[in-house]
Amino acid sequence: MAALLTPKDFATATPSWWCAGCGDYGVLSTLKAALAELGKIPKDVAFVSGIGCSGKISGYLHSYAFHGVHGRALPVATAVKLANRDLTVIAAGGDGDGYAIGAGHFLHAVRRNPNVTYIVMDNQTYGLTKGQSSPTSATGYVTGTSPQGNPDAPINGLAVALAAGGSFLARGFSAHPKKLVDLIKVAIEHDGFSIVEVMSPCVTYNKINTYAWFKENTYYVDEAAGYDPGNRSAAFDTLLAEGKIPLGVLYRDNRPTLESLMHLPADPLTSLDLHGPKKGLAALQNAYR
Amino acid sequence: MTRNDIEIMFGGQAGDGSLTTGDLIASSFKKMGLEVYTYKDFPSRIRGGHTNYVIRAGERTNYGMADFVDGLVAFDLEAVEAHIEELRPGGFVVFDCTSEKVPDAMRRSDVTWYDVPLARIAKEELGLELVRNTISLGVLGKLIGMDPAIVRANVTGVYERKGEKVVDLNLRAIEAGEAYVEKHYAEWPSGYVLEARPDGERLLMMGNDAIAYGSLVGGCRFMAGYPITPATDVLEWMAKYLPAYGGVAVQAEDELAAINMVIGAAFTGVRAMTATSGPGQALMTEAIGLAGVLEIPVVVIECARTGPSTGMPTKTEQSNLNHLIFSGHGEIPRVVLAPGTVEDSFYIAARAFDIAEKYQCPVFVLTEQALCQSKATLPLLDVASVEVDRGKIVTEPVVFGEYQRFALTEDGVSPRVFPGLEGGMHLAPGSEHSPAGVITEKSSNRKAMMEKRLRKLVSMKDDLPRAIVHGDPAAEIAIFGYGSNRGPIAEAVDRLGRAGVPVRFFEFRTLWPFPEEEVAAFVAEAKHIFVVENNFTGQLERLIRYVTGPLERMKLVNKYDGKPFRPIEIIDAVERYALLRGPDASNGAAQAVPLRVKR
Numbered sequence: 080m081a082a083l084l085t086p087k088d089f090a091t092a093t094p095s096w097w098c099a100g101c102g103d104y105g106v107l108s109t110l111k112a113a114l115a116e117l118g119k120i121p122k123d124v125a126f127v128s129g130i131g132c133s134g135k136i137s138g139y140l141h142s143y144a145f146h147g148v149h150g151r152a153l154p155v156a157t158a159v160k161l162a163n164r165d166l167t168v169i170a171a172g173g174d175g176d177g178y179a180i181g182a183g184h185f186l187h188a189v190r191r192n193p194n195v196t197y198i199v200m201d202n203q204t205y206g207l208t209k210g211q212s213s214p215t216s217a218t219g220y221v222t223g224t225s226p227q228g229n230p231d232a233p234i235n236g237l238a239v240a241l242a243a244g245g246s247f248l249a250r251g252f253s254a255h256p257k258k259l260v261d262l263i264k265v266a267i268e269h270d271g272f273s274i275v276e277v278m279s280p281c282v283t284y285n286k287i288n289t290y291a292w293f294k295e296n297t298y299y300v301d302e303a304a305g306y307d308p309g310n311r312s313a314a315f316d317t318l319l320a321e322g323k324i325p326l327g328v329l330y331r332d333n334r335p336t337l338e339s340l341m342h343l344p345a346d347p348l349t350s351l352d353l354h355g356p357k358k359g360l361a362a363l364q365n366a367y368r
Numbered sequence: 369m370t371r372n373d374i375e376i377m378f379g380g381q382a383g384d385g386s387l388t389t390g391d392l393i394a395s396s397f398k399k400m401g402l403e404v405y406t407y408k409d410f411p412s413r414i415r416g417g418h419t420n421y422v423i424r425a426g427e428r429t430n431y432g433m434a435d436f437v438d439g440l441v442a443f444d445l446e447a448v449e450a451h452i453e454e455l456r457p458g459g460f461v462v463f464d465c466t467s468e469k470v471p472d473a474m475r476r477s478d479v480t481w482y483d484v485p486l487a488r489i490a491k492e493e494l495g496l497e498l499v500r501n502t503i504s505l506g507v508l509g510k511l512i513g514m515d516p517a518i519v520r521a522n523v524t525g526v527y528e529r530k531g532e533k534v535v536d537l538n539l540r541a542i543e544a545g546e547a548y549v550e551k552h553y554a555e556w557p558s559g560y561v562l563e564a565r566p567d568g569e570r571l572l573m574m575g576n577d578a579i580a581y582g583s584l585v586g587g588c589r590f591m592a593g594y595p596i597t598p599a600t601d602v603l604e605w606m607a608k609y610l611p612a613y614g615g616v617a618v619q620a621e622d623e624l625a626a627i628n629m630v631i632g633a634a635f636t637g638v639r640a641m642t643a644t645s646g647p648g649q650a651l652m653t654e655a656i657g658l659a660g661v662l663e664i665p666v667v668v669i670e671c672a673r674t675g676p677s678t679g680m681p682t683k684t685e686q687s688n689l690n691h692l693i694f695s696g697h698g699e700i701p702r703v704v705l706a707p708g709t710v711e712d713s714f715y716i717a718a719r720a721f722d723i724a725e726k727y728q729c730p731v732f733v734l735t736e737q738a739l740c741q742s743k744a745t746l747p748l749l750d751v752a753s754v755e756v757d758r759g760k761i762v763t764e765p766v767v768f769g770e771y772q773r774f775a776l777t778e779d780g781v782s783p784r785v786f787p788g789l790e791g792g793m794h795l796a797p798g799s800e801h802s803p804a805g806v807i808t809e810k811s812s813n814r815k816a817m818m819e820k821r822l823r824k825l826v827s828m829k830d831d832l833p834r835a836i837v838h839g840d841p842a843a844e845i846a847i848f849g850y851g852s853n854r855g856p857i858a859e860a861v862d863r864l865g866r867a868g869v870p871v872r873f874f875e876f877r878t879l880w881p882f883p884e885e886e887v888a889a890f891v892a893e894a895k896h897i898f899v900v901e902n903n904f905t906g907q908l909e910r911l912i913r914y915v916t917g918p919l920e921r922m923k924l925v926n927k928y929d930g931k932p933f934r935p936i937e938i939i940d941a942v943e944r945y946a947l948l949r950g951p952d953a954s955n956g957a958a959q960a961v962p963l964r965v966k967r
Contacts, residue, residue, distance in 0.1 A: 151628040151655065154626075159787070165788065348614060
């Protein structure tokens with residue numbers, strides 16, 4: 080086997096559009112490291128992103144990258160996996176892309192459980208449109224579109240996913256790269272739909288949920304004694320508890336994947352011969368004689 | 369006596385089994401060697417509400433509805449009330465008189481009435497009211513001379529899986545119907561008679577099945593769709609047959625997901641499609657733009673119904689043409705194809721995948737309820753003739769940094785790579801991008817990329833399905849139409865021709881890019897031009913006027929009541945406006961009596 084690649088092998092020449100200090104840098108560098116450490120190679124990675132600051136990430140990862148329309152990364156990623164199950168398929172997007180405009184697809188991707196990893200870069204604001212409230216913004220959060228304070232309750236994406244049958248739920252912090260690399264690695268290796276929600280601070284528009292705020296208001300569940308990520312009700316309790324935000328692998332199980340339930344052939348659909356004999360195909364019309 | 373030309377309408381309440389009986393009649397007609405067209409006119413609900421099923425049978429292929437209903441089988445008074453005016457003088461009605469009576473005012477004297485207590489016979493003689501449908505089949509068969517052995521074989525075939533008892537019950541129901549006619553109406557002929565001909569090597573197939581089958585043969589191995597009338601049959605067919613060919617059909621959570629899945633699968637290298645109708649098509653609009661700018665081949669089957677909004681989901685209309693051609697922000701190359709028959713639905717669907725991959729753009733196959741949910745007879749399909757040409761695909765490793773996914777080429781088509789190929793890594797962004805796929809807002813790049821993409825509309829021209837010109841190519845009267853209107857227009861042209869009025873008919877099979885030269889040539893020598901379409905605003909007529917400019921000799925013949933054309937409506941228009949005959953003729957030279965063109 081060839082020597083393992085390094086994170087640099089997953090870099091593109093495209094300069095980043097993110098603000099200095101943006102949490103998304105941490106997501107990108109840990110993703111590259113995770114792929115390199117897992118022995119992945121760029122040609123076998125399909126990386127699908129949505130729209131927003133976070134959606135820009137697909138331009139910075141050397142791979143077969145797809146930057147589609149707002150909120151629809153998961154249907155694209157699901158189909159990429161069904162079309163070629165040999166690929167490592169990763170989708171990424173922000174809290175708006177995943178939990179607002181794409182919330183419907185999020186739920187259904189969770190239900191389907193394709194072997195796809197989904198990274199939600201949560202900065203609790205709409206950065207690219209200059210700081211409006213997002214589905215994860217706290218109630219009362221004041222922005223240009225919510226001058227009297229955001230009237231909506233924030234969504235708890237992982238709790239929603241757990242209720243919908245999520246088979247792998249993790250949360251990380253972009254300022255904790257070592258931990259985040261490990262989380263992304265286990266997520267990619269999970270056989271099913273794996274969600275890694277990353278607290279990824281917006282240094283330009285979100286002056287409340289800052290790096291310091293996250294450091295103060297998060298904890299790792301594996302540092303607490305006896306946390307069992309196989310225990311679904313305990314995971315619910317942890318996700319719904321008031322107080323500090325839990326990080327780490329919060330839940331995992333071995334539910335069958337979409338590919339197995341659809342009885343997908345072992346070889347990728349892309350390898351099917353479309354030019355072969357049509358004998359069996361021609362016989363189908365006999366039912367209409 | 370009318371021989372081998374009949375239109376039967378079954379009218380009753382939705383869910384009472386008249387669709388099964390209608391199918392039985394259609395397949396019996398087919399096995400008697402006749403050409404068949406069916407039209408389902410049902411309400412958008414599962415139980416209750418008036419429904420009817422029309423079966424046209426004759427000796428000529430690819431006709432649609434007849435001018436009138438010849439025989440109405442009415443299971444209730446509502447069916448008589450709704451359709452008595454559609455009956456041809458000299459036609460007949462079979463009416464279930466068990467619990468209702470036809471008021472005298474409704475009892476047209478120019479049609480023959482057969483009052484048969486279908487439900488009572490079913491209950492008293494066979495112990496089950498539900499079989500009144502099958503009894504009516506026996507009654508009808510006797511009245512018009514359907515081959516009793518074929519009817520019995522068909523009934524047995526349909527009910528076989530429900531067990532011997534059910535088969536036996538239905539066979540006795542046929543007999544009971546026949547016996548009733550023999551006993552009460554032996555001296556009372558219907559005026560119609562069928563004569564069996566050799567069935568030959570033919571099929572009876574629904575438009576949607578032909579589209580799905582053509583897609584499979586055309587190499588489609590991935591479908592994603594969301595159930596919507598009248599397109600759902602396509603997803604159901606693919607879900608049934610795709611897995612045996614290594615493919616996958618996904619029921620998505622909505623049309624946004626469906627089209628994005630199709631794009632994802634096609635990006636990865638699988639021939640992929642979706643099927644939808646107006647409301648779903650509207651939701652897909654943004655993603656179609658994405659497929660256009662990312663140069664991803666997707667095939668979208670649009671099974672049109674009446675709009676806007678929910679409209680009348682089970683009724684036919686051709687009001688989505690503008691939507692397919694013009695919808696979406698920004699400009700992309702796209703193709704709109706429209707089959708005119710069930711047979712052509714198969715070949716056009718198969719062809720759509722080649723065009724999509726060769727020119728790397730969205731291809732729509734436009735059909736409508738009166739074709740896609742209709743059954744018709746057709747010759748055996750030439751499956752072996754369908755060739756798969758995937759266009760410019762790179763299968764050997766490329767050098768990263770040299771390969772450009774969106775390379776500028778003369779024909780606008782850039783060689784494609786699929787994920788997994790060494791060296792081909794790139795970004796496919798919905799944002800404007802360089803030939804290498806890097807996002808850029810540079811004006812010179814924007815201009816070059818726009819020109820590259822739109823250039824494909826020109827380079828694909830010779831590869832698109834050509835229009836069919838029916839009738840007399842030298843005729844002064846010219847008709848334009850497409851899709852489900854091919855049947856009634858072709859019949860009108862045939863009948864006018866036989867009556868000494870030469871007419872020609874331009875049947876579009878490619879609606880976009882618009883065949884401008886062919887259209888211009890077709891109108892050049894025409895004295896009278898008719899555009900026949902099922903919508904209010906004349907969407908096709910306006911496209912033609914983009915080419916021709918305003919033309920006084922062009923007349924829009926349109927309807928938008930949810931029903932398909934009958935040939936007499938087209939003949940009437942020709943008489944009034946071209947032959948200047950008939951009550952509505954605008955010219956003072958009009959004659960009082962319209963020319964009635966016989967079949």
